[in-house]
Amino acid sequence: MAEDAAQDAVEAAIKQWPLEGVPDRPGAWITTVARRRAIDNLRRQRVGRDKAAENARLLERLIKRDPHEAALTETALRDDQLRLIFGCCHPALSIEAQVALTLRCVCGLRTQEIARALLTTPATMGQRISRAKNKISTAAIPFVIPVDSELLQRTSAVRHIIYLIFNEAYLATSGEELSRADLAEEALRLGRLLTRLLPDDPELLGLLSLMCLSHARRRARTSAAGDLVLLADQDHSKWDDMLLVEGRTALESAMRLRPIGPFQLQAAIAELHTSGSQTGGTDWPQIIKLYDRLVDLQPSPVAKLNRIVAISMTLGPLSAIDELMPLAAELSQYQYFHSTLADFHRQLEQFSTAIPHYEQALSLTSLEPERRFLLGRISQCRRGDTGDSH
Amino acid sequence: MKYACLIYADENNPEASPEPGSAAFEPIMAGYFQFGNDAGDKIAAGEALSPTNTATSVRVRDGEITTTDGPFAETKEHLGGFYVLECADLDEAIALAAKIPHAALGTIEVRPVIEFD
Numbered sequence: 001m002a003e004d005a006a007q008d009a010v011e012a013a014i015k016q017w018p019l020e021g022v023p024d025r026p027g028a029w030i031t032t033v034a035r036r037r038a039i040d041n042l043r044r045q046r047v048g049r050d051k052a053a054e055n056a057r058l059l060e061r062l063i064k065r066d067p068h069e070a071a072l073t074e075t076a077l078r079d080d081q082l083r084l085i086f087g088c089c090h091p092a093l094s095i096e097a098q099v100a101l102t103l104r105c106v107c108g109l110r111t112q113e114i115a116r117a118l119l120t121t122p123a124t125m126g127q128r129i130s131r132a133k134n135k136i137s138t139a140a141i142p143f144v145i146p147v148d149s150e151l152l153q154r155t156s157a158v159r160h161i162i163y164l165i166f167n168e169a170y171l172a173t174s175g176e177e178l179s180r181a182d183l184a185e186e187a188l189r190l191g192r193l194l195t196r197l198l199p200d201d202p203e204l205l206g207l208l209s210l211m212c213l214s215h216a217r218r219r220a221r222t223s224a225a226g227d228l229v230l231l232a233d234q235d236h237s238k239w240d241d242m243l244l245v246e247g248r249t250a251l252e253s254a255m256r257l258r259p260i261g262p263f264q265l266q267a268a269i270a271e272l273h274t275s276g277s278q279t280g281g282t283d284w285p286q287i288i289k290l291y292d293r294l295v296d297l298q299p300s301p302v303a304k305l306n307r308i309v310a311i312s313m314t315l316g317p318l319s320a321i322d323e324l325m326p327l328a329a330e331l332s333q334y335q336y337f338h339s340t341l342a343d344f345h346r347q348l349e350q351f352s353t354a355i356p357h358y359e360q361a362l363s364l365t366s367l368e369p370e371r372r373f374l375l376g377r378i379s380q381c382r383r384g385d386t387g388d389s390h
Numbered sequence: 391m392k393y394a395c396l397i398y399a400d401e402n403n404p405e406a407s408p409e410p411g412s413a414a415f416e417p418i419m420a421g422y423f424q425f426g427n428d429a430g431d432k433i434a435a436g437e438a439l440s441p442t443n444t445a446t447s448v449r450v451r452d453g454e455i456t457t458t459d460g461p462f463a464e465t466k467e468h469l470g471g472f473y474v475l476e477c478a479d480l481d482e483a484i485a486l487a488a489k490i491p492h493a494a495l496g497t498i499e500v501r502p503v504i505e506f507d
Contacts (some may be wrong), residue, residue, distance in 0.1 A: 093481055139502045140391045357492035 018229065030067075030376040073327065079145065081106075082197050085190075087136070089158045097132035098161050104129055106193075107186045117183045155198060159207050159263065162190045166211050177275035184215050196248070205262030206253035212247030217238040225285030228373040231277055244274065265294045284313045301330045309340060317344035351381040391458030392434060392503035393483040398467040398501050401441050406495040407470070421491030429475065429486055436473035470485050473502060 044170045100120070109117070113374040115125035135141065146154040166187035191208035196202055220234035227237075242362045252270055254264045269290050276282025291307035304327055312320030321344050324337075331337035342357035355378055380387050399406040404408070408414035421466060426433065442461040449456050470492070477483040487498040 090480075092484070139393075139500075140479040142481050144481070146481075 035167075044076055049105055078197055081193065082145050084141045085194065085197075086146055086154055087141065089154070089161045090136075090156070091157055092139065092141055093132055094133065095137075095161070095164070097128055099155075099164055100125060100128050101132050102161055102190070103165065103186060107189065109186065113182075144341075155201055155204070156192065159203060160193065162187050162209075165190070165261075166214075170214070184196060184211070187211060188215060200257065202254050202257035202259065203261040203263045205257065206261060206265075206267045209247045209254055209267035210263055210270055211251035212243045212250060213267060213274055216243035216247060217274070222369060226369055228369045231273060233276065237263055247271065251258050260293070261295055262298045265290050265297070269294075280315070284310055288314065291305045301327055302334070302336075303387070305331065305334075305337060305340060312344060312347075319345040320344050333364065335361040338364065339377075344376065346377065346381055346386055349384075351384055354381050391479065392505060393477055393480075393487075394501045394503050395473045395483070395487045395490060396469055396473055396484040396501065397471045397473075397490060397492045397496065398465075398499065399469060399470050399492050400466055401411055401468045402451060406492070407441075418491050420496070421492050425489055426492065432476050432486065434474040436471070436486040439469060441470075442468045470496070482483075482484070 042143035056141065080383035085102070085106055088105050090097045092094075093101065100114055102104050103114045103117070104111065109124050111129060112122045114129075118125065145151075166184055169183035169187065188208075188211050191204070191211055195201070195204050195208050215230070216239050217234060219240070220236070222231055223229055234390040247267070248271060251264075251267050254267065267288055272283050272287050272290070287310045288307065291310055294303050295307055303326070308320050308323045308327075311323060321341065324341055325343070327337065337359035339359045341352040342361065345357065347349070358378045358381065362378070363372060365371060365374070401407040403412060404412070408418065445459075445461045447458040447460060447462050449458075452494050473490070475483055475486055477486065480502075487493060487500050492498065492500050
């Protein structure tokens with residue numbers, strides 16, 4: 001009954017949104033409409049059906065928020081929210097549209113807010129959202145919880161969208177600000193919601209943990225002047241303890257589940273970095289082991305690069321340069337390849353070799369704090385100063 | 391909802407578009423036969439098309455008919471046939487389209503059909 005009603009509501013939403021625009025809090029709105037529809041449907045069937053009448057009274061009480069019936073509300077709410085999320089992250093929509101729709105319909109952000117967060121104009125964003133809604137209604141994209149055979153793949157797509165939103169907050173591609181914390185908060189909220197709705201998905205917990213552990217360090221990542229602060233130099237008192245606890249708790253639950261996926265491994269690596277920095281002794285061999293598994297699962301050049309950075313911490317920069325060079329062609333446009341290579345040469349006091357690589361990295365970023373950081377490294381090299389060890 | 395499933399494949403690639411009678415032809419035909427059985431009365435219409443070297447493109451400009459030898463667009467994959475499928479929603483259409491043999495050999499474009507009341 002509740003399921004049918006929710007489906008009706010979502011259909012009503014799809015039909016209504018293109019005409020009236022998305023309501024302020026669509027998730028809540030769908031639930032309200034679902035309950036109202038359920039009552040209407042029950043009333044229509046009432047004749048001779050005591051059970052139905054009873055259910056109708058039950059639902060009416062729910063609307064008045066009788067706490068005793070909270071469980072039923074939660075089930076209905078859970079299904080509504082899942083339907084909404086899976087619908088917004090439907091693979092028939094473009095990735096950009098999925099991100100925009102999720103922020104609009106699941107997070108309830110306004111179009112102007114999304115446009116600002118994703119560095120585009122409200123007009124462009126409005127168009128993107130209305131095109132997506134048009135496709136949803138014209139092509140009849142269903143807002144349903146995927147069938148079991150598709151659930152894994154579709155959940156993976158939802159995780160991908162959440163991670164994109166989170167990364168978008170940290171990887172602003174231009175401008176003065178290094179992070180847009182508001183977007184990261186939305187991604188965290190989505191992560192928490194999803195892990196509540198699908199508590200047995202190991203990679204969702206891994207993703208939530210990874211986001212918590214990274215976001216916990218946000219205030220320590222830049223100085224008061226807005227400059228980059230590396231992990232080893234960060235002021236631990238600026239870390240967010242609540243988020244660290246949440247991240248570690250999620251990681252523990254994630255690591256109890258199988259199979260182990262890339263998000264769990266990355267979260268475990270982030271945790272080792274965090275606790276290592278706190279205790280002054282990072283477990284590099286364990287980090288390298290985790291990177292080995294990550295590279296096995298997801299042989300991306302970026303994962304390989306990070307693995308080599310970890311290797312440099314145990315075997316030194318010279319061996320790390322040998323490992324790094326085979327990636328040169330693949331990563332020629334990736335600024336961190338050049339800055340990492342430059343770091344290795346700087347640590348070896350090969351300053352004249354380091355400088356052009358820092359300059360190359362500089363040419364690949366338009367983010368002001370990163371530019372200032374790299375310029376600092378360049379003048380350090382010109383002075384013949386290795387600076388710190390990292 | 392009706393969905394047109396437009397079947398695209400490279401007609402110059404003998405793997406995707408084998409000659410009738412060749413070894414690769416039979417399993418693909420068997421696949422289409424199977425699809426016809428599986429999809430059953432969800433198939434509202436469907437035709438296979440002759441290759442694009444038999445196509446004629448027709449345009450009328452300023453009242454004058456011009457015809458051009460060949461398909462509308464020169465692309466790597468060519469429209470080779472289509473189905474019109476009756477489905478509840480896009481998920482069902484995608485699931486069925488994925489079973490069309492050329493989904494594995496080319497591309498199926500799924501387009502909602504406009505129904506005029």
